[in-house]
Amino acid sequence: xxxxxxxxxxxxxxxxxxxxxxxxxxxxxxxxxxxxxxxxxxxxxxxxxxxxxxxxxxxxxxxxxxxxxxxxxxxxxxxxxxxxxxxxxxxxxxxxxxxxxxxxxxxxxxxxxxxxxxxxxxxxxxxxxxxxxxxxxxxxxxxxxxxxxxxxxxxxxxxxxxxxxxxxxxxxxxxxxxxxxxxxxxxxxxxxxxxxxxxxxxxxxxxxxxxxxxxxxxxxxxxxxxxxxxxxxxxxxxxxxxxxxxxxxxxxxxxxxxxxxxxxxxxxxxxxxxxxxxxxxxxxxxxxxxxxxxxxxxxxxxxxxxxxxxxxxxxxxxxxxxxxxxxxxxxxxxxxxxxxxxxxxxxxxxxxxxxxxxxxxxxxxxxxxxxxxxxxxxxxxxxxxxxxxxxxxxxxxxxxxxxxxxxxxxxxxxxxxxxxxxxxxxxx
Amino acid sequence: xxxxxxxxxxxxxxxxxxxxxxxxxxxxxxxxxxxxxxxxxxxxxxxxxxxxxxxxxxxxxxxxxxxxxxxxxxxxxxxxxxxxxxxxxxxxxxxxxxxxxxxxxxxxxxxxxxxxxxxxxxxxxxxxxxxxxxxxxxxxxxxxxxxxxxxxxxxxxxxxxxxxxxxxxxxxxxxxxxxxxxxxxxxxxxxxxxxxxxxxxxxxxxxxxxxxxxxxxxxxxxxxxxxxxxxxxxxxxxxxxxxxxxxxxxxxxxxxxxxxxxxxxxxxxxxxxxxxxxxxxxxxxxxxxxxxxxxxxxxxxxxxxxxxxxxxxxxxxxxxxxxxxxxxxxxxxxxxxxxxxxxxxxxxxxxxxxxxxxx
Numbered sequence: 001x002x003x004x005x006x007x008x009x010x011x012x013x014x015x016x017x018x019x020x021x022x023x024x025x026x027x028x029x030x031x032x033x034x035x036x037x038x039x040x041x042x043x044x045x046x047x048x049x050x051x052x053x054x055x056x057x058x059x060x061x062x063x064x065x066x067x068x069x070x071x072x073x074x075x076x077x078x079x080x081x082x083x084x085x086x087x088x089x090x091x092x093x094x095x096x097x098x099x100x101x102x103x104x105x106x107x108x109x110x111x112x113x114x115x116x117x118x119x120x121x122x123x124x125x126x127x128x129x130x131x132x133x134x135x136x137x138x139x140x141x142x143x144x145x146x147x148x149x150x151x152x153x154x155x156x157x158x159x160x161x162x163x164x165x166x167x168x169x170x171x172x173x174x175x176x177x178x179x180x181x182x183x184x185x186x187x188x189x190x191x192x193x194x195x196x197x198x199x200x201x202x203x204x205x206x207x208x209x210x211x212x213x214x215x216x217x218x219x220x221x222x223x224x225x226x227x228x229x230x231x232x233x234x235x236x237x238x239x240x241x242x243x244x245x246x247x248x249x250x251x252x253x254x255x256x257x258x259x260x261x262x263x264x265x266x267x268x269x270x271x272x273x274x275x276x277x278x279x280x281x282x283x284x285x286x287x288x289x290x291x292x293x294x295x296x297x298x299x300x301x302x303x304x305x306x307x308x309x310x311x312x313x314x315x316x317x318x319x320x321x322x323x324x325x326x327x328x329x330x331x332x333x334x335x336x337x338x339x340x341x342x343x344x345x346x347x348x349x350x351x352x353x354x355x356x357x358x359x360x361x362x363x364x365x366x367x368x369x370x371x372x373x374x375x376x377x378x379x380x381x382x383x384x385x386x387x388x389x390x391x392x393x394x395x396x397x398x399x400x401x402x403x404x405x406x407x408x409x410x411x412x413x414x415x416x417x418x419x420x421x422x423x424x425x426x427x428x
Numbered sequence: 429x430x431x432x433x434x435x436x437x438x439x440x441x442x443x444x445x446x447x448x449x450x451x452x453x454x455x456x457x458x459x460x461x462x463x464x465x466x467x468x469x470x471x472x473x474x475x476x477x478x479x480x481x482x483x484x485x486x487x488x489x490x491x492x493x494x495x496x497x498x499x500x501x502x503x504x505x506x507x508x509x510x511x512x513x514x515x516x517x518x519x520x521x522x523x524x525x526x527x528x529x530x531x532x533x534x535x536x537x538x539x540x541x542x543x544x545x546x547x548x549x550x551x552x553x554x555x556x557x558x559x560x561x562x563x564x565x566x567x568x569x570x571x572x573x574x575x576x577x578x579x580x581x582x583x584x585x586x587x588x589x590x591x592x593x594x595x596x597x598x599x600x601x602x603x604x605x606x607x608x609x610x611x612x613x614x615x616x617x618x619x620x621x622x623x624x625x626x627x628x629x630x631x632x633x634x635x636x637x638x639x640x641x642x643x644x645x646x647x648x649x650x651x652x653x654x655x656x657x658x659x660x661x662x663x664x665x666x667x668x669x670x671x672x673x674x675x676x677x678x679x680x681x682x683x684x685x686x687x688x689x690x691x692x693x694x695x696x697x698x699x700x701x702x703x704x705x706x707x708x709x710x711x712x713x714x715x716x717x718x719x720x721x722x723x724x725x726x727x728x729x730x731x732x733x734x735x736x737x738x739x740x741x742x743x744x745x746x747x748x749x750x751x752x753x754x755x756x757x758x759x760x761x762x763x764x765x766x767x768x769x770x771x772x773x774x775x776x777x778x779x780x781x782x783x784x785x786x787x
Contacts (some may be wrong), residue, residue, distance in 0.1 A: 230456040232446060385468055389461035392454060 005049040012381040014318040015340065022347065025193040035197040037162070037253040042153035047077035047147060047212070048128035052120035053138035057093065058136045064097035066260075067136075068104050072147035074157070077134075080124040085114040090138075116234030117206075122224045125216055133216055135209040135238075139170065140260040141169060142208070149258035151211040160213040160244060160250025163204030164258030167190060167362050173266040175372045178364040180264040180271065182348055182373045185355055185362060192254045199251030200304035202283075206238030208260050211245065219244045228284060232390050236281020243285055246304055247296055275380060279387030286312040319384040342376035449729040457729040474728070481730050482753045485665040487716040487780045489707040489723075490752045491773045492762065494697035504694040508686060522675040536661040546651050550644070553598055561637030568634055571627045578620040586612045693762050705737075705767045707778060708749050712758040717742060723765055724779040725772040733783035737767035752776045753776055 028035050049067060053060050060081070067079060081098075083091040091110050098106040111120060121135050132151055136142070143149075146164060155161040165188040168181040186206075195201040223246055226233045233240075242252050265271045275314060289308045297305055348370040355361045366372070482488065494501055519567050589610060596606040636643075646716075693706045709717050719739055726733035743765035752760050765774055 051556065229457065230450040382468075382472065386465065389465045390470075392458060392461070 003294070006262070010318065010321055012236035014314040015343070017314070019090050019343065019347070021194070022190060025190045028197055029190065029193045030339055032197060033191050037159070037196065037199075037255050038154045038156050039149070039255070041148060041152045043155050044073060044148075045131035045151055045154065046129075046275070047072070047210075048124075048130040048133045048146075049077060049079045050121050050124035050128070050133055050135040051079055052082040052084055052117050052124060052135075052243050053081065053090050053094065054114070054117070054120075055086045055088050056090045056138045057087055057088050059091040059093075059098045060090055061100075063136070063138055063140055063142075064094075064101055065152050066105065066141040067147075068101035069144050070104075070147050071144045072151070074104050076342065077147060078107065078130070080107045081138075082120050082124050082347055083108075083110040084117065084120045085111045090391065116232065118226065118234055118240075121200055121237060122220050125213070125220055128213055129213060130213055132210055133213045135206060135211070136260070137207040137262060140166070140207050140262045143259040145210065146258045146260055149255050150208070152254050153253055154212065155212075156251070156253075158251045159199065159253055160215050160245040160248065161204050161252045163201060163252070163254045164208040164212070164256070164260060165256040166205050166207045167259060167261040167359065169261040169263045170266060171362055174273050174367050175368055176268060177264050177266050178366045178369045179372050180377045181355075181364050182351055182369070183376075184264070185264045185351055185359070186347075188254070189256060189354075189359075190351075193306055194303065195252075195353035196254050198301045198303040199253050200240060200246060200301050201252040201254050201308065202307045204242045204247075204252055204254065205238040207262050208258065209238055209241070211241070212250075215245060215248065215250060216241070219248065228391055233284065234395075235277045236284060239281045239285050240288070243288060243308070246300065247292060248278055249299070272383065274404065275383045276390065277393075279384050280391060280393065282312050283316070283384075283388050284391060286316070313383075316382060316388065319381045338379075341371070341374040345370045348373040478729050481784055484505040485779075485784050487782065487784065488712045488713060488765065488777045489709050489717075489779055489780060490749070491765070491775055492693075492706045492708050492749075493773055494534070494693055494704070494706055496698040498682045498697065501694040501698045504689055504692055505698055508689045508695065511682055511686055512687070515679060515686065515709065518675050518679050518682065522679060524670055525668050525672045525675065529665060529672065532661050532665050532668065536658055536665065539658050539661070543651070543654055543658070546654065548646070550647055550651070553644070553647075557637040561634055563628055564637060568627060570622065571630055575620070575627055577622050578623055582617055585616050589613050640747065670710075688745075691743075692745065693764060695698045696764070703770070705765040705770075705773045706762050708747055708758075708760055709763055710751075710758045713780075714761070717763060721780045722782075723772075724783055725769065725775050726777075726779065726784065729777065730784045733779065736769040736772040736778070737765050739780065740764045740766040759770055 016259070051060070051063065056063075064079060064081070070077070081094045083094055091108075094106075094108045098108050109123075109127075111123065115123070124135075125133060132154060134147065134150060150162045150164060153159055166184055167188075168177060168184050170177050171179065171181045192201050219241060223237055223241055226237070227238060245252055265274050286309075289312075293309070300308075352364065352369065491594065492541060496502075577755045592601070592606050592609045592613075596603065601609070634676050690699070693704070696704055697706070707723075717739060721739040722735050723737045723738040723739065724733040743762045743764070745761065746757055746759060748757065765773075765778075772778060
């Protein structure tokens with residue numbers, strides 16, 4: 001078989017497998033009760049909510065306010081809020097929330113210099129004395145039941161970390177947020193079902209990451225000292241920590257009843273940056289997987305191994321193959337792409353119907369939503385390539401401003417500067 | 429103490445080597461990443477530009493290399509041979525039909541030439557009969573009158589015979605003389621009978637001359653047969669003429685088909701000794717094509733173009749192929765190129781009239 005045809009078959013096989021995985025996940029979700037975590041609401045351990053922040057502005061106030069309305073016993077949890085040397089008034093909003101929400105305990109502090117999210121979380125961890133720590137993103141709004149739902153899952157001593165379902169706050173800002181609503185919904189409501197079944201969720205979102213403090217403390221040096229070829233790594237701490245928890249022999253699970261909503265980027269550059277960061281952490285995790293696979297391949301659940309290796313490997317190889325095919329076999333773009341658009345458009349239509357039925361607050365109104373999602377899924381694969389080639393980046397996160405990035409890019413890495421150019425160009 | 433020192437030194441050395449190695453790998457990675465990233469970005473951008481150019485450009489053509497072993501060339505050659513064989517068969521058949529026709533025409537002419545002679549003979553005979561009939565009728569009347577007179581004479585002769593009998597009985601005459609006289613009387617009677625016979629014959633002749641007899645019927649029958657033969661020949665000639673016309677039309681069609689086939693690029697590609705160059709032109713780009721139009725070849729599809737030849741000939745028959753860029757089905761036609769640069773025939777696309785980006 002010619003190389004082009006072989007590559008094409010590989011890409012199609014990966015895409016078909018992806019679709020089948022979604023279908024299987026849907027069936028499991030509907031029929032297998034074990035796919036849902038075991039819960040005990042009488043379990044009420046002390047909880048420290050670790051709230052790192054960088055340039056969030058007033059959003060942090062809203063986040064703290066949502067937590068203050070939690071129905072988890074107030075004396076059982078505290079907020080440890082650390083501002084990572086923001087250049088805006090985030091710290092002042094922290095202080096204001098501390099003054100305003102006196103029903104809960106809030107500890108506010110500020111890093112003497114910008115250290116990145118992972119290290120800021122670690123700093124917050126050091127201040128915690130609770131049994132469970134809940135690391136959250138500073139742009140999220142939490143459901144009053146969120147903390148209770150999360151800690152209820154720790155009734156199983158083998159569970160090391162619990163995540164929740166993250167929704168989108170600004171669903172209908174524009175088509176960019178509409179796309180992400182679909183992405184979030186599929187990721188949290190469907191994609192992790194199979195992983196949940198075997199208690200081996202590969203990546204618990206940093207938006208809402210509950211973990212046993214002792215376990216986190218054991219792993220904290222690894223998180224803090226995470227480097228890649230000598231460069232500090234600041235992104236993807238959630239995926240890294242989840243991976244380490246799995247390697248430590250604990251299970252990870254997602255409780256979709258624990259809900260929060262995050263503000264997603266509403267510009268293409270913002271989305272572009274976020275996706276690069278996510279993909280980058282995925283690639284790094286894949287490299288970590290390759291390093292640790294020999295010693296863990298027999299100790300981990302086969303589904304864990306599968307989820308650690310296959311999806312990323314398939315995505316990376318298919319993206320590279322797609323790029324290779326695009327030039328000498330440009331017909332691929334015009335013969336297969338329409339089929340892919342239709343396939344993913346149909347998938348989006350299904351999710352759209354599910355969202356409208358089960359989570360109406362996440363319903364997207366844009367008439368272009370299905371097409372935009374399909375285009376994003378296919379065209380967004382280019383981001384995976386860029387992520388693979390910018391592993392030396394030290395981006396903080398979603399709130400890193402372009403100007404700040406540009407300054408640090410000149411100091412840090414040419415590839416990161418290029419990434420910024422691409423993000424800016426995408427915005428233009 | 430010494431061991432601890434060595435451990436410290438070796439540990440530090442190991443760390444330093446590790447850092448050095450990491451930095452080296454990082455440097456290599458960054459170089460590779462920058463090159464690859466810019467390569468991908470430039471490649472994607474260039475690809476997008478190229479797609480854009482081809483989406484709106486109406487002067488591009490796709491060179492086609494037609495080898496003698498090309499299936500379509502082989503098909504054309506095979507069809508051509510078959511057609512030529514058919515043409516030869518038809519030509520032979522036509523020539524045979526023509527010979528037959530000529531022979532039939534000659535035969536008809538011969539028969540036709542008999543017809544007036546026969547007609548003239550009939551007329552002549554009729555006129556003769558007409559005249560003869562009148563004469564014979566008149567003679568017949570005269571003959572009848574003569575017979576009537578003769579009949580009176582015969583009555584007289586009978587009286588004379590009785591006198592001879594009386595004379596003989598009276599021995600006035602001898603028996604010899606009586607026999608002689610009786611013989612003379614019989615001669616008279618015979619002459620009268622002959623006259624009656626002649627009169628009957630004469631009447632019969634008159635009848636023959638004045639009415640249509642079997643002889644003239646034979647002539648008429650022969651004339652009818654002659655006319656029938658001529659009519660049959662006329663039909664055969666007409667049919668042969670139609671058949672020849674049909675075959676002629678087939679021959680003309682085959683000749684035309686052969687002429688067309690020999691003018692197709694697929695035949696030209698296999699018949700000539702020189703390598704000919706062709707290109708596919710989609711219908712959307714036909715306004716850019718005319719004989720003598722300059723042909724440009726470009727690097728990287730659309731950049732750094734140079735003139736490499738001209739359009740030599742335009743073929744009318746429709747061709748279908750795939751778009752070399754978008755791989756969609758296209759309809760169009762072929763043109764022959766006069767290329768100075770043989771390598772340009774291997775380019776994915778060429779441009780007519782002007783450079784696509786004026787570069």
